[in-house]
Amino acid sequence: MTIYQHVALASRPKGWPTLENFRYEDKELPEMGAGQVTLRTIWLSLDPYMRGRMNDAKSYADPVPIGGTMEGGAICEVIASNNDKFAVGDIVVGRTGWATHGIADGADIRKVDPNAAPLSTYLGVLGMPGMTAWIGLNEIGKMKEGETVLISAATGAVGGLAGQLAKAKGCKVIGVAGGAEKCSFAVDELGFDACLDHKAAKDGRELGAQIKEAAPQGVDVYFENVGGKTLEAVLPNMNMFGRIAICGMIAWYNGDNVAEAAPLPAVWSTILTNRLTVQGFLFPDHQDSAAAFFKEVAPMMAAGKIKFRESVAEGLENAPEAFLELLNGDNFGKQLVRVGEDPKG
Template identity: 55%
Template structure:
C-alpha cells in the first residue's frame, strides 16, 4: 500500500520578502526506494537562511528550487524502507529530504544522526551543517589566536553560537551582535561571550560603530560575517591590520532579490570598503561549507564531546507541524527566531 505524504513546494518566486503565497502545501504519495536508496519518515526539518537564495532564479553556487518542486532542506528522519545495506530500517539519518513528511534519497547522500552526543534535532544545528560551518569558518579561515578580539554577527543563531563559544575556548575576547536584549543576555550569561551589542538598539551605522568601538577597545582581529548591513559597515572601520573576515552569510541582503544582488538602499559603500580591505591588508574569505564536507568527521570528533559534556551549549527554536514551516521560515529571515530554527514534523514512534 502506498505511503501518503505531505510536502511544501515553491509556488512562486518572491519579490522581496517571501509571503505565504510563495509556498503551497500538497498531499502526494511516497515512492518505494530503488537499489542503493533509502526512504525515511521525517522527524525534524531544518530551516536556514540559505534557503531564501534557492527561491530566486539567479546564478549561484547551487541551482534554484524549480517552481512546483519541494522546498530544499536538511532533515532528520527514521529509515522506513531501504535498498541499501548501509542503513537498516529504524536508523536515524540526516539528509536533504526537503520540506516534506517523507522522502527518498541515494544512500550515499545520507549519514547517521549524531545521537551519541545529543538528541536527534541537534544533528541539524550544533552538530549539523550550521555548527560545522561555524567551526570550519573560525578555525580554518579566521585563524584565531589567544588574546585576539572576535566579533560574531548573528551571535545567537546556530552558526554564531558555535563561533563564539569556540572563540572563548581558544582564549579570545568575544563580542557578539544580536537582535534584542534577551538574545544579548543569553549570549553573555549562557554562552559565555564577553560582551554583546544589540543591533536593534542602534539607530544607524554610526551608532553601531560607536557601540562596537566601546565593546572592542583594542579593535577587531576576526569578524565572523553572517549578516551584512549596518553591522558589516560598522565593523569595517574597526578592523585591525591583517584582520580576517570569514564570509558565511549576509542575511540582511537576502530579500533584496537576485541572491542579495539587487539595489541596496543608501549610498554606494563599495569603494570605501574595498579601500579598507587594501590598506588594512585584510583577508576576506567567502566559503560554502558543502565544499569542505570531508572535514565533517574532524569537526564531530572535536566538538561532539564538547556538546555532550556541556562545554558547548546550544538553543533551538522549534515549531510544530510541517504546515507551519513557511511562517517559521519568514520569521527567521526577520530575526524573530531565538536559536536554531527547527520544525518538528512528526513524533518519533521509536
C-alpha cells in the same frame, strides 16, 4: 501508492517572501528502487540560505523549480530499506527537504548515533551550522588565541556555537544580535564578553562606536553572517591584517537595506589600507573538516559544555511561517520544524 506531504515553492518572491510563495500539499511517494531507502522526516532544519534557492538565478546551487519541494536538511528515520547499509529504525541526516517522507540513495544520507546527543542537534551544533561555525573561525578566519573575534547573528545556529568555540580558543568575543533578550543570552548563557543590540543602534556609525567601546583593541576576525549596518559598523574597527569570513548576509537577502550599504570604495580602501583578507566560504566545500570538527566539538558536547537554543515550529504545515520569522530575526537560536515523532522524546 503512498501519499505524503511536502511544501512546494508556489511562486518566486519579489523581495520579502510571503506565505503565498509556499504551498503545503499531498504528493505521491515514488516507488523505492534497488539500493534505496524510505525515510520518515522527524526534524527539518530551516536556514537562511534557503532564501537564495527561491530565486530564479543560478547561485552556488540550482534554484528550486516552481512546484518543486523546498530544499533542506533533515533528521529522518529509515522506515523501509533496500540497502544493506541501512536498517529500519536507523536515524540519518539527509536532504529530504520540506517533506514528511522521502526516498534516498545510500550516498546522500549519513547515520547518526541517536544516543550520543539529542537528534535535533545533528541539524544544529553537531550539524551543518556547527561545522560552518568551526570552518569560518579556523579555516577562513584563522583565529588565534588572544585575538578579538566579532560575531554577528550571535545567538543564531552558527553564531551561537562560533562564540563558544572562540571563547574556548582563548579569544575575546564580541557579539551583535537583535534585541536585548538575545544579547543577554549571548553574554549570560553563551559566555560572550559583550553583545551589542543592532536594533537599538540608529545606524552603523552608532553601532560602530559601541563596538569600539566594547573592543578598544580592535577586531581581528569578523564572522560575517548579516551584512547591512553591522558590516558598516565593524569595518572601521578591523585591525591590521584582520580577516573577514563571509558566511552570509541575511540583511540583504530580500533586497532591502541595499541602498544604505556602505559605499564600495570606502570598503575597498579599508581592505587595502588595513591589509584585510575577506573570504567567502560555503560549508559544502569543506566536508574534509568534519573529522577535525567532531574531534573538537563532540567531547565538549558530551561534557555538557556547549549551550544552544532552539526555536521549534510544530508540524510541516507551519514551516513557511517559521521560515519567514527566521528571515526577520524573530526566532531565537536554531530554527527547527518538528515534522514527525522523535523516538528519543
